[in-house]
Amino acid sequence: MQKTALYKALGLTLGAVLMSACSSTGEVNEGAASSQPTAIEEQVAQQGQEAQTQVVEDAALVSEDLQQQADKAQQALLEMTVFYFGFDQSSLEEDGKDALKAHAAYLAANPSARVVLEGHADERGTVEYNLALGERRAMAVRRFLMANGAKAGQLQVVSFGEERPAVVGHNDASWAKNRRVEVKYQSR
Numbered sequence: 001m002q003k004t005a006l007y008k009a010l011g012l013t014l015g016a017v018l019m020s021a022c023s024s025t026g027e028v029n030e031g032a033a034s035s036q037p038t039a040i041e042e043q044v045a046q047q048g049q050e051a052q053t054q055v056v057e058d059a060a061l062v063s064e065d066l067q068q069q070a071d072k073a074q075q076a077l078l079e080m081t082v083f084y085f086g087f088d089q090s091s092l093e094e095d096g097k098d099a100l101k102a103h104a105a106y107l108a109a110n111p112s113a114r115v116v117l118e119g120h121a122d123e124r125g126t127v128e129y130n131l132a133l134g135e136r137r138a139m140a141v142r143r144f145l146m147a148n149g150a151k152a153g154q155l156q157v158v159s160f161g162e163e164r165p166a167v168v169g170h171n172d173a174s175w176a177k178n179r180r181v182e183v184k185y186q187s188r
Contacts, residue, residue, distance in 0.1 A: 077102035081183045082166075083141060084176065087122075090136035092144055100141065101148050103183055108149030114186040115150075117141050119159040120166070122175035127161060134159035134181075141181045 037045070080099035083092070092100070107113055119134030138157040146152060167177040 083181045085179045104145045104148030104150045116156045116184045118182040122178040123162045130161035134161045
């Protein structure tokens with residue numbers, strides 16, 4: 001759409017230049033040069049200017065629309081605050097990295113914002129092991145946020161191990177929901 005409008009504007013401008021360069025009145029008057037544009041030249045020049053103005057306005061609208069879409073996408077990523085892990089794993093899943101990058105960008109842009117990273121584990125394993133696993137998971141998120149712009153002073157790590165399950169149950173589906181890190185803003 002933008003290319004078509006641009007081509008039209010360029011075509012009109014080129015046409016105006018060609019018409020003004022090739023136009024003649026048919027009379028040869030060696031002593032006097034006409035500095036007044038003809039009515040056709042004025043009309044073509046005006047149309048060219050209007051087309052250029054329309055192209056610029058269209059480009060501004062498209063740019064504004066793209067910015068609004070980007071802002072909405074960024075906000076949607078910031079609303080994702082729970083990040084899940086595999087069984088006995090503390091490495092980040094790929095599907096959560098974009099949201100964590102959005103959180104890191106928000107923290108970098110807002111130095112007064114503070115976040116608590118709550119690490120959790122499922123009920124399998126000893127209490128001590130699950131506390132350590134929850135901490136490793138929260139630390140993995142902390143390292144990722146810091147690598148993407150957040151400051152260490154903005155991030156606090158807490159591990160709850162198996163003590164605060166998101167879903168109570170003794171099956172794979174319940175356990176999968178409990179292996180997580182929650183990002184909780186203290187001030188926004």
